[in-house]
Amino acid sequence: MSLRGKAAIVGFYETPSRKEFPDRSTNSLLAEVARGAIRDAGLRKEDIDGLINAEGTNSLTLAEVLGIRPRYNTSVTSHGASGATSIVVAAQAVSAGLANYVLCIFGGSQPRSSSRLRAVSQAERPSGPASRATEWEVPYGPVIAMNGWYGLIKQRHMFEYGTTMEQFAKCAADERFNGAANPNGIWYEQPVTVQDVLDSRFTNDPIHLLEGVMPVSGAHAVIVTTAERARALPNPPAYILGMGGPATNHDVIWQEDDITVTPVTMSAPNALQMAEMNIRDVQFAQFYDCYTVLVMACLEDAGIVPKGEIGPFYESTDTTFKGEFPINTDGGQIGAGQTAGLGGGFRHVVEATRQVMGRAENRQVEKSDVCLVNG
Amino acid sequence: MAEYAKPLPRQEEPELTQPFWDAAKRHELLMPRCSFCNKFFWYPRAACPDCLRESWEWTPVSGRARLHTFTLVYQAAHPAFQDDVPYAFAVVQLEEGPRMMSNVVDCDVANVKVDMPLMVKFDDVTDDWTLVKFRPA
Numbered sequence A: 001m002s003l004r005g006k007a008a009i010v011g012f013y014e015t016p017s018r019k020e021f022p023d024r025s026t027n028s029l030l031a032e033v034a035r036g037a038i039r040d041a042g043l044r045k046e047d048i049d050g051l052i053n054a055e056g057t058n059s060l061t062l063a064e065v066l067g068i069r070p071r072y073n074t075s076v077t078s079h080g081a082s083g084a085t086s087i088v089v090a091a092q093a094v095s096a097g098l099a100n101y102v103l104c105i106f107g108g109s110q111p112r113s114s115s116r117l118r119a120v121s122q123a124e125r126p127s128g129p130a131s132r133a134t135e136w137e138v139p140y141g142p143v144i145a146m147n148g149w150y151g152l153i154k155q156r157h158m159f160e161y162g163t164t165m166e167q168f169a170k171c172a173a174d175e176r177f178n179g180a181a182n183p184n185g186i187w188y189e190q191p192v193t194v195q196d197v198l199d200s201r202f203t204n205d206p207i208h209l210l211e212g213v214m215p216v217s218g219a220h221a222v223i224v225t226t227a228e229r230a231r232a233l234p235n236p237p238a239y240i241l242g243m244g245g246p247a248t249n250h251d252v253i254w255q256e257d258d259i260t261v262t263p264v265t266m267s268a269p270n271a272l273q274m275a276e277m278n279i280r281d282v283q284f285a286q287f288y289d290c291y292t293v294l295v296m297a298c299l300e301d302a303g304i305v306p307k308g309e310i311g312p313f314y315e316s317t318d319t320t321f322k323g324e325f326p327i328n329t330d331g332g333q334i335g336a337g338q339t340a341g342l343g344g345g346f347r348h349v350v351e352a353t354r355q356v357m358g359r360a361e362n363r364q365v366e367k368s369d370v371c372l373v374n375g
Numbered sequence B: 001m002a003e004y005a006k007p008l009p010r011q012e013e014p015e016l017t018q019p020f021w022d023a024a025k026r027h028e029l030l031m032p033r034c035s036f037c038n039k040f041f042w043y044p045r046a047a048c049p050d051c052l053r054e055s056w057e058w059t060p061v062s063g064r065a066r067l068h069t070f071t072l073v074y075q076a077a078h079p080a081f082q083d084d085v086p087y088a089f090a091v092v093q094l095e096e097g098p099r100m101m102s103n104v105v106d107c108d109v110a111n112v113k114v115d116m117p118l119m120v121k122f123d124d125v126t127d128d129w130t131l132v133k134f135r136p137a
């Protein structure tokens, strides 16, 4: 049995993305978006009988905090892809009758310097658990956060395909253009040019600071239900037409056979096949974007262009919300912020829903029926 | 010699990986090789990732390699590396196949290029530990 069109997103809500919310806890932000998404869907809290959240917090713990008694609950453990994966899991749950209305919820409140401090303390701490990393990576001096790993990918992409620094910078500039039109984003009204990106310092050559993300606090939530129930609710449903995995086929990037190739080579064909669509039917894309090179490699692997041709594509295509093929229309993580608690990847789900429902206001794309979301 | 302030390897399974480090101290490079598939693999683990048999052996390799990819680090995760920036944090592909993380040393970073030929360079960082690095061949 195909799950094509069996489930739909019927409501969403998100907080603004801020460097920090000094007086608010993670649970406070999550409570706000749960309340907001339920209200947006035209439901009552008692209707919610499914809960899906991020690895790191047990979903039963969160259910108790939010006062939800789920028939179905789980936490997704796909790292950055957890947000998009939560929709796959929710669609299965409602289609199988395990729950009627599933709340998918991601986010967190953290002090603005915490990610850097955490990276340093992990690197310095002599007594933490030994791992593959502490034996085979750490002695050679890795870079803070994920910058180093994506530097390795970008370097190899430039070597194999001749992708240029300017082409990568165009990706960041387009996302920042979109983010500048997103009042919820961290870079609202602060666009940058290709030259600004090229002029920003290297965290590690070849990664410019402006090709990465700003860690932010905030939260995002959506409600998933069956197509039948969706039609009785006030919002135009955003139907889930196709889905595909895997999240990844390696745990560390240097273990990948071909490090410029992503698992999207499998997940996109799976999703399109279920949707009974061709990649040319896709009108816009919301793609995971911790770094420019990842969005770009994933777009290639989805078949938007042949492998290795994403650089020229960006050079010749307006990918802003005004353009011929809009990508990451809320700014994505590069242009709006990487929300804590794996909320960064989930913003792509929320923005896809907003656009498909026709509720993106000042940044509404012209053709908004079919979106490909990649976690 | 000034005290070595950078992190030394910390082993999750010392019984599994100690032969590698003992060999490095003797300036020999060993890699796990499956006795069934005859393939080398990296990193060392209980079973061959191709056939899941546990019959693999530490096998000497040439030390010849190519630079698969690298990044020049300006902002290291560990402060002890900050005196060395920019340095090359690298994925090195051995002639025998496996890829490992390492550093490219004895070379101006401006001359570090993807695909350049490399040769293993043993770095005796302390009395107990020798790190496996690579220099231009």
Ligand SMILES: [Zn+2]
Pocket: B034, B035, B036, B037, B038, B048, B049, B050, B051, B052, B053
């Ligand atoms: Zn084998």
